Amino acid sequence: MDSMDYIHLNDMEFYGYHGALPEETKLGQRFRATVSLAVDLSIAGKTDDLSDTVNYAEVYSTCREIVEGEPLKLIETVAEKMTEAILSKFKDKVRGTRVILIKPDPPIPGHYASVSVDITRGRFA
Numbered sequence: 001m002d003s004m005d006y007i008h009l010n011d012m013e014f015y016g017y018h019g020a021l022p023e024e025t026k027l028g029q030r031f032r033a034t035v036s037l038a039v040d041l042s043i044a045g046k047t048d049d050l051s052d053t054v055n056y057a058e059v060y061s062t063c064r065e066i067v068e069g070e071p072l073k074l075i076e077t078v079a080e081k082m083t084e085a086i087l088s089k090f091k092d093k094v095r096g097t098r099v100i101l102i103k104p105d106p107p108i109p110g111h112y113a114s115v116s117v118d119i120t121r122g123r124f125a
Contacts, residue, residue: 004095004124005041009056010034014067018078021107025071030104031078032114033063035086038096038124054093062089067101075101076117083121096122 012035017028037054044053066081079101086097102116 004038007037007039007041007054007056007059008034009036009059009063012060012063014064016067016069016078017071018067018073018075019071019106020073023107029106031067031075032102032104033067033082034100034102035059035063035082036098037086037090037094038122039093040095054090059086059090062086075103075115076119079117079119083119087122094122096120096124098124 012033014031014033015028016031017025018031019025019029037056037059039054041053044050062085063082066085067078072078072081079099082099082101083097086094086099098118098120100116100118102114104114106115
């Protein structure tokens, strides 16, 4: 039977310049992300060898480069770029990824905790 395990990078925080409004791309704002990776961790669990798993420091850096990189209008696009980069860069080990990208302080009137998108790509068990 094929096993499926997960690595979660929880509540990473970045500062980026994404948004449809001019002040968002000029002033920037905080973004939070949680990324889940569908990975078979059975070999790493036995060998205790980093090369048998996904280096989550590298996943963090990949996400940071995108969120703190080129400004985009939509957080949907930012999240999509994150999933594409993860699945491409770690294609030998990651079978699927889920990205929850949160904009804690969007410049829109109203009372709410945040806005977010939740994108899942690849194969999950």
